[in-house]
Amino acid sequence: MAPQIGMPQSGWGLKAMLAALMALTSLSTDIYLPAMPTMQRELHGDAELTITGFLIGFALAQLVWGPVSDRIGRKRPLLIGLALFVVGSIGCALSQSIAAVVFWRVFQAFGACTGPMLARAMVRDLYERRQAAETLSTLTIVMALAPIGGPLLGGQILRLGDWHDVFWLLAVVGSLMLWTLRRLPETHTPSRRATTPARTALSDYRTLLAHGPFMRNTLCVAFFYVGAYAFIAGSPRVYIEHFHIDAQHYGWLFGVNIVGVMALSAVNRRLVRRFSLGALLRVSTGIAAAAMLAGLGLGLGGDGGLLAVAAPVFVFFTMNGIIAASATAAALDGVPRLAGSAAALIGALQYGSGIVSSLLLAALADGSPRAMVGVMTVFALAAAAMAFMSREDRSTAPSARLDAPRP
Known part of the structure; x- marks a missing residue:
């Protein structure tokens, strides 16, 4: 099926724009990971709270932007969101305390959330189920450059400057994206927009929460991301302080996981045509759960060294090349008229899951890898449970789709 509206959306230019939007969150989080130990020492506070603050703002703001985009289109919310992201990045760069960084990270997140959320909604605007999964896999390959390059770039910035400069760079990146996206076409035409007032957004979310196939696929990816964010929040301390990895080399250990995601995303473009x-x-979440169970076993049996942590984590992250694209496409397929609100709810649960990770790590971390690996294992199993509870026929049956005209 070709793109559904008559604009040049199918070219690589548009896909590059969408990939950049989806990468915005990863870049905002990952680029300053090598600086977290330094920020904690200089600002005398818990640097992990800066991730928590970002994810709280990111999760809550999507619930507002989603219904708005269903009613006024995707482009205007994107441009407003990027402007807020730039202001928030400047605020972070000028901060002199952890509390100030957390505040501006929440502000930054209110804008950043429009990128990945509306990129997913735009893919749903343009493509049907399987092509949406294939397109999301393609975007994942491109957007994976952010979490690979982010920590590496952040480490090099620390060599030349300090952590403030990391946020100045994010402000520049946001400004460049804002200028570039002026040419982005509107994918959600007036004839396809929701016609109910924005105040009915709560009703939209109640409808989505009660839609079984949508929620099973959404919880599958959300649980998986609890585990992913446990690694993102916990790995600087585990790798840099426990295993004594140099901050400048931390990015390589982080980035190798994303190489696995990119490779499997490329394979997934073909897999979605055959399976x-x-x-x-079911297969990908099962493999992720098995890998983390093995890693947990090695950890409980004693300190197996860096490889005993890095190898299971690599397998876990690699499965994201299938899980994120397939679960998102399956979830959005049954709710086309509410694609913006649905993408917002997926994003709120997916990225808000990091709040759970950071709180669990704050309560359980003892300086060893055990807490991080334990959280990843529990939620990998939960993601697999959601995948095995889902049934393809229920999510594709016409009666299960929320595409009937709304009053």
Whole structure:
């Protein structure tokens, strides 16, 4: 199926724009990971709270932007969001305390959330189920450059300057994206927009929460991301302080996981043509859970060294090349008229899951890898449970789709 509206959306230019939007969150989080130990020492506070603050703002703001985009289109919310992101980045760069950084990170997140959320909604505007999964896999390959390059770039910035400069760079990146995206076409045409007032957004979310196939696929990816964010929040301390990895080399250990994601995303573009999304989710979440169980076993049996942590984490992250694209496409397929609100709810649960990770790590971390690996294992199992509870026929049956005209 070709893109559904008559604009040049199918070219690589648009896909590059969408990939950049989806990468915005990863870049905002990952680029300053090598600086977190330094920020904690200089600002005398818990640097992990800066991730928590970002994720709180990111999760809550999406619930507002999603219904708005269903009613006024995707482009205007994107441009407003990027402007807020730039202001928030400047605020972070000028901060002199952890509390100030957390405040501006929340502000920054209110704008940043429009990128990945509306990029997913735009893919749903343009493509049907399987092509949406294939397109999301393509975007994942491109957007994976951010979490690979982010920590590496952040480490090099620390060699030349300090952590403030990391946020100045984010302000520059946001400004460049804002200028570039002026040419982005509107994918959500007036004839396809929700016609109910924005105040009915709570009703939209109640409808989505009660939609079984949508929620099973959404919780599958959300649980997986609890584990992913446990690594993102916990790995600087585990790798740099426990295993004594140099901050400048931390990015390589972080980035190798994303190489696995990129490789499997490329394979997934072909897999979605041959296998059902439900089958792909069951296999990929099962592999991720098995890898983390093995890693947990090695950890409980004693300190198995860096490889005992890095190898299971690599397998876990690699499965994201299937899980994120397939679960998102399957979830959005049944709710086309509410794609913006649905993408917002997926994003709120997906990225808000990092709040759970950071709180669990704050309560359980003892300086060893055990807490991080334990959280990743529990939620990998939960993601697999959601995948095995899903049934392809239920999510694709016409009666299960929320595409009937709304009053």
